[in-house]
């Protein structure tokens with residue numbers, strides 16, 4: 001175990017850092033005002049006005065006179081933009097940025113954040129908790145909270161998640177990273193000033209979702225903007241929650257969903273909650289990966305970035321929830337899942353271990369549930385590696401193909417025609433060639 005962890009640490013320290021470094025040339029590219037405006041959701045005219053009125057920055061120019069911004073300038077504008085969206089006056093946000101600048105001029109250096117991120121990742125992978133915490137402490141001492149969250153924690157966790165998917169990092173290392181990050185964010189939540197605005201938010205993981213950091217981050221951003229917000233994290237069950245919401249009547253419920261299973265659970269939970277008349281905002285990796293799902297959730301999509309979701313969430317106060325056209329269909333349910341597991345085992349025993357069959361049944365039920373709850377979703381992957389990434393099932397292509405074919409047959413046997421679309425999809429994937 002020790003040797004394995006060290007090997008993973010070395011592999012990860014090498015590979016993850018390489019991945020991060022690969023992002024650097026991109027970050028050093030100069031981009032035009034339209035791209036900046038799109039990235040940070042501030043119109044070009046406003047950016048020009050800030051430059052004129054506050055002498056905010058002096059971007060370089062093309063020969064034709066068009067503005068060009070570097071990564072540091074974009075980060076600064078994004079930071080100021082997010083402050084303004086949270087209710088600060090633009091002059092105050094710029095003063096705050098400049099004050100930090102005088103204390104720590106090197107904070108613009110993107111390389112510094114990348115260095116801290118790599119230190120943090122390496123410490124997590126070596127299970128060096130003190131080192132991981134020290135790296136984050138360093139980050140918070142040098143950078144605004146939003147920069148630490150986006151450029152160190154979020155980017156670092158994405159690297160760790162990818163390394164897990166490639167089999168280079170174990171859940172122990174992932175857990176340590178989340179635990180160290182969570183502790184720091186919880187301290188910030190606790191230190192936020194008392195609410196100065198009237199709305200009350202509940203931020204919850206969708207049913208079946210254990211990724212507790214996103215709702216905690218949402219809570220932090222809302223609290224820092226002066227709202228009352230609480231985290232009900234980690235796998236809020238479908239049953240009972242709507243009763244609680246109807247009784248306590250928060251102004252808005254924000255749901256986060258990081259994978260397909262959670263999106264399926266959210267579709268059903270949001271539909272049930274609709275009767276309570278409390279507006280629902282939602283977001284998360286499931287919708288970033290499959291945007292077509294957004295239209296199928298009874299609520300308002302808050303965008304692709306949790307740090308920028310405050311204004312969307314607060315604009316929901318007093319609004320009625322946006323209804324969806326069709327109620328979500330039924331999921332497989334526990335009894336059929338067990339029968340599917342047995343049918344899958346009959347087909348795969350002798351080829352793979354029982355553990356692989358259990359993982360496969362857990363992962364692929366999500367495909368059947370997705371078709372049952374949402375119908376045919378635009379953008380579903382069309383090859384084995386896409387399927388593997390979508391449902392989080394890690395196997396080589398040959399094994400995956402056998403598993404997908406066996407599950408399609410099992411679903412046909414146990415569920416029959418209601419699962420016809422999912423069966424057809426899985427059979428097609430089982431014989432697919434890699435996407436170009």
Ligand code: B12
Nearest residue numbers: 158161209210211212213214259283284285305306390392
């Ligand atoms: C930590 C982690 C775990 C921990 C969670 C512990 C905890 N207490 O939170 C544990 C080990 C439990 C775990 C389990 C699993 N995980 Co996990 N996990 C992660 C990891 C590394 C970090 C997640 C995180 O907190 N990120 C921080 C957030 C803020 O950043 P982000 O996720 O990039 O979010 C961005 C957007 O999506 C958006 N966003 C996110 N939430 C919200 C919410 C709102 C309202 C808005 C507006 C926007 C928004 O904002 C961010 C950009 O600003 C990710 C990797 C990754 N890329 O994130 C995998 C990841 C999410 N996990 C994944 C998987 C597959 C799983 C498992 C299914 C693995 C398994 N087979 O058991 C289980 C599922 C468990 C469950 N029932 O939920 C996959 C999901 C892929 C997919 N296609 O579905 C990922 C992406 C890893 C990967 N590369 O494959 N996981």
